[in-house]
Every structure is written in structure tokens, then in C-alpha cells.
Amino acid sequence: xxxxxxxxxxxxxxxxxxxxxxxxxxxxxxxxxxxxxxxxxxxxxxxxxxxxxxxxxxxxxxxxxxxxxxxxxxxxxxxxxxxxxxxxxxxxxxxxxxxxxxxxxxxxxxxxxxxxxxxxxxxxxxxxxxxxxxxxxxxxxxxxxxxxxxxxxxxxxxxxxxxxxxxxxxxxxxxxxxxxxxxxxxxxxxxxxxxxxxxxxxxxxxxxxxxxxxxxxxxxxxxxxxxxxxxxxxxxxxxxxxxxxxxxxxxxxxxxxxxxxxxxxxxxxxxxxxxxxxxxxxxxxxxxxxxxxxxxxxxxxxxxxxxxxxxxxxxxxxxxxxxxxxxxxxxxxxxxxxxxxxxxxxxxxxxxxxxxxxxxxxxxxxxxxxxxxxxxxxxxxxxxxxxxx
Numbered sequence: 108x109x110x111x112x113x114x115x116x117x118x119x120x121x122x123x124x125x126x127x128x129x130x131x132x133x134x135x136x137x138x139x140x141x142x143x144x145x146x147x148x149x150x151x152x153x154x155x156x157x158x159x160x161x162x163x164x165x166x167x168x169x170x171x172x173x174x175x176x177x178x179x180x181x182x183x184x185x186x187x188x189x190x191x192x193x194x195x196x197x198x199x200x201x202x203x204x205x206x207x208x209x210x211x212x213x214x215x216x217x218x219x220x221x222x223x224x225x226x227x228x229x230x231x232x233x234x235x236x237x238x239x240x241x242x243x244x245x246x247x248x249x250x251x252x253x254x255x256x257x258x259x260x261x262x263x264x265x266x267x268x269x270x271x272x273x274x275x276x277x278x279x280x281x282x283x284x285x286x287x288x289x290x291x292x293x294x295x296x297x298x299x300x301x302x303x304x305x306x307x308x309x310x311x312x313x314x315x316x317x318x319x320x321x322x323x324x325x326x327x328x329x330x331x332x333x334x335x336x337x338x339x340x341x342x343x344x345x346x347x348x349x350x351x352x353x354x355x356x357x358x359x360x361x362x363x364x365x366x367x368x369x370x371x372x373x374x375x376x377x378x379x380x381x382x383x384x385x386x387x388x389x390x391x392x393x394x395x396x397x398x399x400x401x402x403x404x405x406x407x408x409x410x411x412x413x414x415x416x417x418x419x420x421x422x423x424x425x426x427x428x429x430x431x432x433x434x435x436x437x438x439x440x441x442x443x444x445x446x447x448x449x450x451x452x453x454x455x456x457x458x459x460x461x462x463x464x465x466x467x468x469x470x471x472x473x474x475x476x477x478x479x480x481x482x483x484x485x486x487x488x489x490x491x492x493x494x495x496x
Contacts, residue, residue, distance in 0.1 A: 120148070127202075132447065137455070141168065157171050186215055196220060205252070212250070223258070256443075257357060259359075275367075277370040295399045298377075299444070305395075315356075342427070344414065351379070351382060353382075355375045363472070403440065408434075413432055415430050429490050430487050
């Protein structure tokens with residue numbers, strides 16, 4: 108009888124975009140927590156996930172549905188599978204527009220969770236502001252947005268810093284993915300969704316948050332708004348060359364800057380060779396997805412690592428949290444996608460084990476901070492230094 112009750116309490120899970128990079132990386136970790144769910148349904152327009160040699164298909168015990176999700180069919184589709192497989196959580200790891208899937212999930216009373224906000228315009232600065240409006244609109248159940256590495260893990264590191272040291276005067280997030288492919292494609296190369304990368308770094312204007320958390324949009328795109336990373340990386344890692352990074356508008360920066368009413372910025376650096384190629388192409392005209400190469404670390408192995416540091420600046424000291432994952436230490440995905448997957452799975456597990464009381468659209472930072480970071484630290488060591496001024 109107890110087993111039956113426990114089974115009823117467990118949620119069913121559908122993962123949209125399961126064949127993608129984040130989807131497959133997340134599945135490697137979700138397999139370890141398979142007993143948290145009743146049914147697991149994987150959905151994608153291509154079936155590469157079922158052919159992956161890096162996923163324990165037997166232990167994951169899933170149903171795969173090959174389908175191309177669109178705004179027009181998403182609600183009918185979710186209704187059909189939620190009834191057939193007793194689904195209660197929709198995990199969206201696609202680069203499709205967020206609002207239609209969120210709206211459809213809420214209308215059916217399904218919990219919607221994702222790893223990033225996506226909009227047709229690609230302007231993150233405007234879309235984050237809309238959260239206050241649709242958080243009141245979609246309230247049939249609880250939804251969690253922006254799980255992953257950044258946003259996600261970074262949000263919780265900021266919260267941890269505030270709880271331990273107080274509100275900082277400002278903060279800076281720096282990411283340097285030094286990955287270089289074994290076989291150089293001769294094009295700009297990245298480690299993330301082409302569509303999302305182009306939206307954030309190449310097509311959209313760069314930006315940061317100033318006094319009181321006010322968003323300031325630059326007059327140039329992020330790839331044309333480069334900033335030196337040396338002062339943020341050198342105290343932790345000694346490099347021969349410190350890369351230039353792009354000032355990217357990211358929702359964790361905008362959200363946390365507004366909440367804390369302090370300046371914040373995100374400096375995103377990739378391998379200097381790829382940065383140079385992107386700059387050259389961007390000056391010639393609009394870059395398309397066909398102009399860049401996606402490095403999955405499988406068919407073309409990567410050297411280097413993904414390194415992320417969060418600096419909290421106080422009057423008498425600087426506090427830095429940092430994480431790093433080597434590409435060569437990861438199987439079946441790259442370090443960037445692995446870090447995103449860790450944040451996704453941490454949010455998913457924390458939501459199940461420590462369910463929020465409030466209904467409506469919540470951000471990842473509204474999950475249990477201590478529990479979330481404990482889960483993250485099982486997969487990636489979280490290190491910390493303090494520098495007195």
C-alpha cells in the first residue's frame with residue numbers, strides 16, 4: 108500500500124527538446140534520479156537521443172515521441188500525452204519561444220520548467236521585464252523559469268553571497284570557454300545553441316545594469332562591445348593570454364541587479380580565434396547559423412575548459428565564487444552543456460524535494476537556495492576566495 112501511495116505522489120515528466128545538447132546532457136544526470144518519476148517521455152523532431160551511446164536507455168525507461176512542436180499544436184499535444192502518461196511536469200530545453208509552451212502548460216495545470224527565456228525578438232532585456240506581467244497571468248500551478256548554469260546556478264551563488272556577506276556594491280559574472288576543437292572548422296565555433304548564441308551575442312545590443320539596477324543598452328552588439336577579462340580571471344587562473352569578452356545582456360544579471368538595486372554585468376569570452384572570426388564576419392553583414400560551427404565535443408573533441416567566476420564587490424573586500432569543468436573530462440557532451448544540465452537537474456530535483464508553496468511563474472532563485480547548491484556541488488565543485496582591499 109505504501110508503495111502505491113509513493114508511486115501516486117511521484118510526477119510524470121516530459122522533456123521537450125530531448126535530442127538537443129542540453130536535453131541529452133541532462134538525461135545522463137536524470138538517469139541517476141530515475142526513481143523520482145513515474146513515466147518519462149522524451150520529445151523531439153529528430154530521434155538522435157534514442158541512438159546515443161552515452162545514455163543508459165534501459166535504466167531511463169522512457170517513451171520517445173518524434174514530433175515537431177509548434178505554437179499551434181503544443182496545447183493539444185501536451186493534453187494528449189499528459190492524459191496518456193500521467194505527466195505533471197513539462198521540462199522545456201528547446202530554443203523555441205517560451206510563452207506559447209508556458210501558456211499551454213498552465214492552461215492544462217502542468218508545471219512548466221525551462222533553462223532559458225526565449226522570445227521572437229531575441230531581446231533579453233525587454234523579455235525579462237515582461238516576467239512581472241505573465242507571472243500574474245499563469246497561476247493555475249507553479250512554474251520555474253531560467254534553470255541552468257547562467258541563469259540558474261549564478262542566481263543562487265549571488266543569493267548565497269548576500270546571505271553570508273550582505274548585499275554587495277556591485278557584481279560581475281565572467282565566463283571564459285577556452286574550448287578549441289581538435290579539428291579546426293575554419294569558422295567561428297561555439298559550444299551552445301546557435302540560435303540563442305546569435306540572439307544574445309551577435310544580433311542583440313550589448314548591455315549591463317547600472318545604478319539601482321537600471322538596464323543600460325549599448326549602441327553596439329555584444330560581439331562589438333568587448334571588455335578585458337584579466338582582472339577577473341588572473342586572481343584564480345594564470346593564463347598566457349587573457350581573452351576579451353562580450354558584454355552580454357543576460358536575464359540573471361538583469362533580474363538580480365533589479366532585485367538588489369546594484370550594478371551588474373556579464374562578460375562572456377570564448378576562444379580568441381573564434382571571437383576574431385565573429386568580429387570579422389559581423390562587420391561584413393549579418394551572421395547566420397550557417398556561418399558558425401557548433402562543437403558538441405563528440406565528433407570533434409575539445410581541449411580547454413568552461414570557467415565561470417562571480418565577483419561580489421564590497422567596500423572592504425571582494426568575494427568570488429567560481430566553477431570550472433574541463434571539456435576532456437566530460438563524455439557525450441561538452442563542458443558548457445554539462446554545466447547547464449547540472450543547473451537544470453538541480454532545479455528539477457529541488458522542485459520535487461522542496462516544492463514551493465506559491466503558484467504562478469517563479470524564477471529559479473525562488474527555489475531552496477541551500478538545497479539547490481548542495482545538489483550542484485555533487486556534480487561540480489563550487490570554490491570560493493576572498494580578497495581584502
